[in-house]
Amino acid sequence: MTATTTAWVAGFRSAVLSPYETIQLKQPRGFHDQTLRQILHLDGGGEAVRLQLSNEYGKEPLVIAAARVAVRAGRGDAAETALLPGTDRPLLFGGADEVTVPVGEVVQSDPVDLAVSAGTDLVLSLYLPEDTGLATFAHTASQNAYAVSGNHVSAPVLDGAEEVDSRFYVTGVDVLAPEGTAIAVAFGDSWFEGTGTSTGTNQRFPNHLNRRLGRGWVVNQGIGGNRLLTDEVGLHGLARFDRDVLTVPGATHVLFHFGLNDLGLPGMTGEPPATAEDLIAGYTALAAKARSAGLTTIGTTMGPYAGTIYPGVDSLEGRAIRREVNDWIRTSTVFDAVVDVAAAVQDPDAPDFIRPDLDSGDHLHLNDEGTRTMADAVDLAYLGL
Known part of the structure; x- marks a missing residue:
């Protein structure tokens, strides 16, 4: 029997932003003499894992005095933070169990001999002994993190932990998978990251899309509030493409x-909102970057958002520009394929609005059924996965 050749591919991704942004959708925070336990729902699996931790936006070196990974035992009540017996492993960095991540840097752990599969909930526990300052984070992760005083990285369950609906420091998990495993990157805003979906239940658009795939998978590089053209909530799409897609x-x-x-x-x-011309130019530039890197490009129309509860966000001018740009996306040859997200989730009687049964309640984001409907609109032939 011939042994299967393996390669490191992305099994999970989490795009991060600065805690010092002008517009903050979630309250930033730091840690001091605390264990931070986080749940990472893997999009794909392999026979080993390695993790990337980022201090990209920190103002102080990030000291990690101890780190461990395990498989989560279950969900609900105490099981939210429980480790599956026999799966707890130390996370080392160059053979050491302690690492300091310099300001603006990312570190990668040593490989961990821990077999995981798609849908595995990986538990990462970090002991942060010193004052971290405000943490580099993914602010709308739709997944709680858990913090407790002291070093409890090996605790089977974190009792009495504080819950925070954000993700901190983690930018990725790689898995050792069969060579040739194909990975798609969902690169965008809150409609990819998962704002509006139920926390801790993995109902984001990429999660639903992965449940339809027979091989390969999609990793999530969405940032809630992120723009295509302008920095304000995270690096804008054109600026962060190299960091969050090409790597x-x-x-x-x-x-x-x-x-x-x-x-x-x-x-x-x-x-005033961005012009249709500027958005079209931005989309064209993104597609060109992706194609030059040999990636298949899949554009999606912008979802509806009329009537949103957020003051100033909805405007007649913005609605008209969205329709104009969506018409261009549908008919343009800039992308290799197009998914008409707007048509899938809009109210047929009022196309500028989200269909009521798919609306999260803020009239800007989809609920769990809405993200499933969005994923169902993707022709899997486009992905080749």
Whole structure:
């Protein structure tokens, strides 16, 4: 029997942003003499794992005095933070069990001999002995993190832990998978990251899409509030493409959903929305970057957001620009394929609005059924996975 050749590919990704942004959708925070336990729902599996931890936006070196990984035992009540017996492993960095991540840097752990599969909940426990300052984070992760005083990285369960609905320091988990495993990157805003879906239940668009795939998988590089053209909530899409797409090992395809925040967020400060011409130029530049890297490009139309509860975000001008740009996306040859997200989730009687049964309640984001409907709109032939 011939042994299967393996390679490191992305099994999970988490795009991060600065805790010092002008617009903050979640309250940033730091840690001091605390164990931080986080749940990482893997998009794909392999026979070993390695993790990436980022201090990209920290203002102090990040001291990690101890780190461990395990498989989560279950869900619900105490089981939320429970470790599956026999799976707890030390996480080492160059053979050491302690690491200091310099300001602005990312570190990668040594490989860990821990077999995981798609859908595994990996538990990462970090002991942070010193004052971290505000943490580099993914602010709308739709997954709680857990913090407790002292060093409890090996605790079977974190009793009495504080729950925080954000993800901190983690930018990725790689898995040792069969060579040739194909990875798609969902690169965009909150409609990919999962705002509006139920916390801790993995109902984001990429999660639903992965449940449809027979091989390969999609990793999530969405940032809630992220713009295509302008820095304000994270690096804008054109600026972070190299960091969040080109560095993803095994990437073969990229899906885009951008533009809503370029249209809506300026209204919060009385500024005009981005023009259709500027958005089209941005999409064209993104697609060119991806194609030059050999990636298959999949564009998506911008979802509806009329009537949103957020002051200033909805405007008649923004609605008209969204329709114009969506018409261009549908008919353009810039992308290798297009998914008509807007058509899938809009109210047929009022197309500028989300269909009521798919609305999270803020009239800007989809609920769990909405993200499933969005994923069902993807022709799997586009992905080749």
